[in-house]
Amino acid sequence: MTCSDIQRALPEVLDGGANGVAAEFETHLKSCPDCSDLVSDLKLITSEARQLAATEEPAPRVWLRIAAELRAEGLISDATIPEPAFARTSAAPRPVLLPASPRRRWSAWWLAPVAAGLVAAGSYVVRHKPAPQVAQQQAPPTPTTAPAPVTTPVTGTPAASSASVQAPAPQRLGRKSTPAKDLLASTAEPQVEPAPSAEDQQFLSVVSTRAPSMRATYENQLNAVNADIRETQAYVKRNPGDADARQHLMDAYQQKALLYQIALDRIQ
Amino acid sequence: MTDPKQGITEAEAIEQAKQGHESAFEVLYHLHKRRVYSLCLRMVANPAQAEDLAQEAFLQLFRKIGTFRGESAFSTWLHRMTVNVVLMQLRKKGLPVVSLEETLEADDEAPRKEFGTKDVKLTGSIDRLQLQRAIDRLPPGYRTVFVLHDIEGFEHNEIADIVGCSIGNSKSQLHKARLKLRDYLKFMRAEKAKTW
Numbered sequence: 001m002t003c004s005d006i007q008r009a010l011p012e013v014l015d016g017g018a019n020g021v022a023a024e025f026e027t028h029l030k031s032c033p034d035c036s037d038l039v040s041d042l043k044l045i046t047s048e049a050r051q052l053a054a055t056e057e058p059a060p061r062v063w064l065r066i067a068a069e070l071r072a073e074g075l076i077s078d079a080t081i082p083e084p085a086f087a088r089t090s091a092a093p094r095p096v097l098l099p100a101s102p103r104r105r106w107s108a109w110w111l112a113p114v115a116a117g118l119v120a121a122g123s124y125v126v127r128h129k130p131a132p133q134v135a136q137q138q139a140p141p142t143p144t145t146a147p148a149p150v151t152t153p154v155t156g157t158p159a160a161s162s163a164s165v166q167a168p169a170p171q172r173l174g175r176k177s178t179p180a181k182d183l184l185a186s187t188a189e190p191q192v193e194p195a196p197s198a199e200d201q202q203f204l205s206v207v208s209t210r211a212p213s214m215r216a217t218y219e220n221q222l223n224a225v226n227a228d229i230r231e232t233q234a235y236v237k238r239n240p241g242d243a244d245a246r247q248h249l250m251d252a253y254q255q256k257a258l259l260y261q262i263a264l265d266r267i268q
Numbered sequence: 269m270t271d272p273k274q275g276i277t278e279a280e281a282i283e284q285a286k287q288g289h290e291s292a293f294e295v296l297y298h299l300h301k302r303r304v305y306s307l308c309l310r311m312v313a314n315p316a317q318a319e320d321l322a323q324e325a326f327l328q329l330f331r332k333i334g335t336f337r338g339e340s341a342f343s344t345w346l347h348r349m350t351v352n353v354v355l356m357q358l359r360k361k362g363l364p365v366v367s368l369e370e371t372l373e374a375d376d377e378a379p380r381k382e383f384g385t386k387d388v389k390l391t392g393s394i395d396r397l398q399l400q401r402a403i404d405r406l407p408p409g410y411r412t413v414f415v416l417h418d419i420e421g422f423e424h425n426e427i428a429d430i431v432g433c434s435i436g437n438s439k440s441q442l443h444k445a446r447l448k449l450r451d452y453l454k455f456m457r458a459e460k461a462k463t464w
Contacts, residue, residue, distance in 0.1 A: 011443040041453075045446055046446065051396065052403075056306040058322055065323055069327055
């Protein structure tokens with residue numbers, strides 16, 4: 001068997017076929033370093049490639065957009081407004097109906113401008129360089145200081161229309177797996193969970209009052225998105241020229257704004 | 269398959285999704301999101317596009333979930349739907365889902381000589397990130413076949429059916445994709461070695 005024969009037989013051999021020539025194939029490999037290297041390299045590539053399946057985590061916004069679209073298309077029944085999945089423990093979904101209560105609308109009036117403020121803050125962070133200044137304005141909080149994102153003065157109108165998002169973000173707001181975040185994950189220092197900001201505390205207080213069963217859900221999601229903001233801020237501070245990281249930071253602010261907006265829709 | 273957070277099986281979630289339960293859609297999404305998104309990302313090598321495609325794949329699935337009768341595995345159904353969504357997108361953008369090089373290139377007759385990096389060997393290990401980058405560099409046609417076969421585990425007859433090529437074409441492109449990946453990886457390794 002020659003090197004050319006090896007080339008021709010290689011695809012079948014790698015995919016588990018060509019048993020008839022296996023012995024000749026192996027004999028040639030023992031006497032030909034080039035072919036031996038080629039075969040071992042291709043076997044390595046195919047085995048490593050299999051490890052790449054299902055390794056990437058989509059950003060939380062993907063589910064939010066899907067859920068919004070399902071609602072817009074009427075595929076989600078309006079009669080069932082289920083509690084988010086990770087807050088449930090029983091096997092069957094337990095719809096939680098949250099009746100509107102106009103008498104208490106005042107209690108959450110501030111959520112809309114806060115949501116708008118979050119978007120404005122995110123836009124400012126992303127569009128204004130240099131990033132280190134941004135990082136100073138939105139400095140990652142220490143364990144003794146509250147996170148900064150919602151302290152931006154609110155001057156905007158209520159946040160984007162909530163027509164397409166009428167239910168709480170049902171999944172945990174996990175980490176986005178982007179190259180920037182991968183790098184971040186590999187270089188980030190251990191994070192200590194800071195105390196919630198005054199706005200976040202007020203937000204959770206309102207949720208506790210109006211929809212106590214949802215408190216844990218919103219708190220978990222708020223913590224997750226705040227952690228995302230903090231990590232990305234720290235990364236942007238170290239890498240001010242990374243456009244992807246700045247965009248991710250903007251996305252994180254929008255996630256938080258969306259969370260506030262969803263709560264506003266739900267509890268008013 | 270069971271969602272550990274919910275204690276609900278996939279079959280139960282499918283039935284509840286047919287009734288319009290948001291939580292059931294959510295369960296199905298979380299069970300399959302990584303597989304679907306990873307597939308999209310590998311095939312288009314663009315995170316933003318991959319998000320859009322994953323979203324479209326799930327939406328198509330959920331719109332048609334009432335027709336799912338369970339003759340095939342749900343994951344297979346979703347997987348196939350995702351591939352179709354991606355390929356449709358590639359075709360819309362005018363990108364070849366089957367490499368045109370197949371009809372233009374003569375078959376290689378001997379082991380390839382790579383970029384003057386003969387002394388660099390892959391044998392031992394491959395950095396995952398480098399492999400991802402090398403796959404991203406593949407021409408779309410080669411990448412499609414490689415992703416479907418070597419990452420996602422489709423058989424050549426399935427690829428031929430999905431992509432619209434012959435089985436022999438699928439095998440040939442896969443082999444060439446592997447060879448190109450080897451070239452890319454050796455080149456990357458050589459470049460990295462120069463910097464040290």
